[in-house]
Amino acid sequence: MSVVENTEAGRSNSAAPTPPAIQLKGISKSFGPVKANKDISMTVAKGTIHGIVGENGAGKSTLMSILYGFYKADAGEVFIHGQKVNITDSHAAIAAGIGMVHQHFMLVEPFTVLENVVMGAEEGRLLKPSLAKARATLQQLAEEFELDVDPDAIVGELSVGFQQRVEILKALYRQADILILDEPTGVLTPAEADHLFRILRNLKAQGKTIILITHKLREIMEATDSVSVMRRGEMTETIPTNTTSPADLAEKMVGRRVLLEVVKTPATPGDVVLEVKGLNVVDSQGVKKLKDVGFTLRAGEILGIAGVAGNGQSELLEVLGGFRAASSGEIRINGAPIDLSAKANAGMRRARGIGHIPEDRHRRGMVMPFMAWENIALGYHNKPEYLGKAGLHNQTAMREDARGKIERFDIRPPNENLIASNFSGGNQQKIVVAREIEANPDVLLVGQPTRGVDIGAIEFIHQQIVNLRDAGKAILLVSVELDEIQSLSDRILVMFDGVIQGERLPEDTDERELGLMMAGAGNNPANGGNP
Amino acid sequence: MNRTLPRWADIILIPLLNLALAILVAGLVVLFIGEDPLRAMTLIIQGAFTPNGIGFTLYYTTNFIFTGLAVAVAFHARLFNIGGEGQAAMAGVGVALVCLAFDWPHWSLALLAAMAGGMLFGAGWAAIPAYLQAKRGSHIVITTIMFNLIAASIINFLLVGPMQAPGSSPETRSFPDGASLPTLHDMLGVIGVNFDRHAPVNISLFVALIACVLVWLLIWKSRIGYEIRAFGHSDKAAVYAGISPLKITMIAMLISGALAGLMAINTVMGEAERLVLDAVQGAGFVGIAVALMGRNHPLGVVLAAFLFGILYQGGSELAFEMPGISREMIVVIQGLVILFTGSLENLVRIPVSKLFLRFRKGDA
DSSP states (O other): OOOOOOTTOOSGGGTTTOOOSEEEEEEEEEETTEEEEEEEEEEEOTTOEEEEEEOTTSSHHHHHHHHTTSSOOSEEEEEETTEEEOOOSHHHHHHTTEEEEOSSOOOOTTSBHHHHHHTTOOOSSOHHHHHHHHHHHHHHHHHHHTOOOOTTSBGGGSOHHHHHHHHHHHHHHTTOSEEEEESTTTTOOHHHHHHHHHHHHHHHHTTOEEEEEOSOHHHHHHHOSEEEEEETTEEEEEEEGGGOOHHHHHHHHHSSOOOOSOOOOOOOOOSEEEEEEEEEEEOTTSOEEEEEEEEEEETTOEEEEEOOTTSSHHHHHHHHHTSSOOSEEEEEETTEEOOOSTTOOHHHHHHTTEEEEOSOIIIIIOOTTSBHHHHHHTTOTTSGGGBOGGGBBOHHHHHHHHHHHHHHTTOSSOOTTSBGGGSOHHHHHHHHHHHHHHTOOSEEEEESTTTTOOHHHHHHHHHHHHHHHHTTOEEEEEOSOHHHHHHHOSEEEEEETTEEEEEEOGGGOOHHHHHHHHTTOOSSTTOOOOO | OOOOSOHHIIIIIHHHHHHHHHHHHHHHHHHHTTOOHHHHHHHHHHHHHSHHHHHHHHHHHHHHHHHHHHHHHHHHTTOOOOTHHHHHHHHHHHHHHHHHHSOOSOHHHHHHHHHHHHHHHHHHHHHHHHHIIIIIOOOHHHHHHHHHHHHHHHHHHHHTTTTOOTTSSSBOOOOOGGGOOOBHHHHHHHTTOOOOTTOOOBTHHHHHHHHHHHHHHHHHHBHHHHHHHHHHHOHHHHHHTTOOHHHHHHHHHHHHHHHHHHHHIIIIIIIISSOBTTOSTTHHHHHHHHHHHTTTOHHHHHHHHHHHHHHHHHHHHHHHHOTTSOTHHHHHHHHHHHIIIIITHHHHHHHHHHHHHHHHHHHO
16 A cells, blocks of 8 residues: 655665665455455565565465466556566566565475476576586575575475575576565474575675565564565555564554463463373384374373474374374373274274364365364264264254354354355364364364464464363464464473474573474583574 | 355256257267257157156166266265166166065065165175275276176176076066066056056156155265265365274265165166166166266256156157167267266356356345
8 A cells, every 4th residue: 555665775776766676556356256455556675675464365475476477467567676567477477587485395306406496497408508507506696695505415305494495596596686485484493494584684685675475473573674564455554664563563464452472370280181102103104203202291281392394293193183003102091091003093082082173174174165063063973962863963953053162262254054165264273173172172182273373363262272271171282383382382392303302391491492402403402502 | 165156056057058068069969960950859859758758768767866876975975986887787686686586475575675685786796896995995986897897797697697597588587476566657547647558667766766865864964974975075084083984985885886776676677577688778877977967966866867868768769760860879968968067067167157256246
């Protein structure tokens, strides 16, 4: 809506009438009846880092997809460095100097770094000259921007942080002047994220313009010069970052005041409810996913498991949830062992008092084409209250029960006959949370409870988890969001490569230490060296 | 999965448009071979609805309801049962064994026992591919197709060997009179309606309609139906819910095979009154088109089965009246319907959805 005069362009050319790197005028885009972007205007000065924040579905991705040529805007104009451009596809975007680093990397894993960088930008019939040229360019880029990656490494064998650098290199190799990064830190450890921001600052110093899309307000505060807020398809505000705060941004995103901090009293842990000893899991490829994992969980406490995605947390939840067999080890619930063989199933776990909010609500936690009332019964569909005559369901009772949960958990729209996929991410998750919490489990497994959930719903879901703890239930929380682990947990375990690296109390640790442990370097807390 | 279309458009309008396209293309084919498509169309309709013809139309409809339901039930568990042909064929053996076992005192007892026999053999023939799918991951499309061929070979063997009536062509001896099912002529005669006495349509038609109601209850009202649908939409969510993929795969395929098997009471017991070679006559495959067109809903299956009944009966008349067109023309239309309702679904769906959206915008 507003055009910002960037106060922090910083470079010598900011005083001269340099045209802005990006200027959008009146961009609109509809998908059927949904207006994803409404009359959006935005200006980003050259050589700055510009953040875009907004809840899921606010229209950030649509706007960037228009800029990168994935979608065609219904109305509006795009100017790059003062030139009106018509970006019809990603080739046109690249030609205009725009590069994009996607949330899910677009890399060919069995190829080398060099091959990935060259792919799509080869010259001539033979590959060799292109590769030689790319090698030289990569060398230069690496020195210039602290972007060192071994050009001959196989991409699939690199860590996520390095894969992301390959994505950035790809864009730079195509002479991108403007770089769009979509949720770049979602899969990074805090140390890797710090390195990424150093790279971005280097790029900025070289005059590149960067657009950073993220839902982590802290990163906006840390890295950007200016920030635009999007809400319901509209760009409500663009402001210099140093004039705002995370709480202020959150309020602007949601349209009302939100509590970013979780309100909770100290835990009063009771008896041990869940006991895990020497748990080992080997996947179908023979890779060890969990190595001698052991911990205890007491009634009335929240035990958080921190770690970068893919370090065994999912497998731990799957074993506890009853749909993955362990190769050895023991798990006891209230003192009695549970079946860890392949014969176990999720129904047996529920019977033992384990509830489970799974990590992937789209594929596991719900059946997307099912209606809300059907999803509210999922996993509990054979409980006596739901049964009718002759093997039929008592659907009246099921709908009635669903209406109660929808009301108590403020699920919107309050319609039990709506298909699950027609609810927003936050309300979908509330359906899962309502179902699992009201089943009144002794132990609740919680995986990524707020992934893809809007801020308002995050607040609500966190409060429900704390309330359940205060009701004396044991909660195992797995999340890749360190903030979430730190603010909800009473104790924190850190997992790396299938091993529990150690335990910390949230009040005695900080993000730096946890970050090191998440990278596998934190076994010795005295070791303060940054990798 | 945003539902942009009202339910009626989804179940009635889209299939009808697909059908219209299929008929249009078939008409072009008729034109191409130098015949008059309008006359062909008229002959089909007339042939299907003459007093004599309607009895055959309904007889075919009965077959297609059974095989259509069979495909639909399996499909709710995301299992593509191509084996209706073989399952119905093997069910014929079950029905024949039951009917030949006793001198049945009354047709009602014989019918119940033959239904049990047919369902048992049909389900049994579906059980092996189902188990291989659930346990070994052998793709059910491949295995059920292979089982169709095996079934045909087994029946060939039985009808020229152990089950062959002495001194006759490859078929069993005729069933005893007590196993003779009442035809629609017999049944309507009781209330004074004179229905053509040569038409093969019989009480199995009502069995098929009852099966539709039961399938509807099974899929949308029962606990097992809930599990079948959950598994069909997302096997991961089903496992999370404690639903056993093995159990659901087996149950869905057993029900599917049993439904296909019920077809044998119409053909083997109701019409031929003995087991002959190729008693199924492709009805198992028609069931796929019927289920696709009926959108796997029992009501849709009944309507689609009736439509294919019309095409089959009308097609025979057409082949008789217009020698330039063989009965295979109907197979062409059938293939086109599968093409338009299955593979090219979005050809019609997307423009129609857009049209509806435009209308709705107009309302707002």
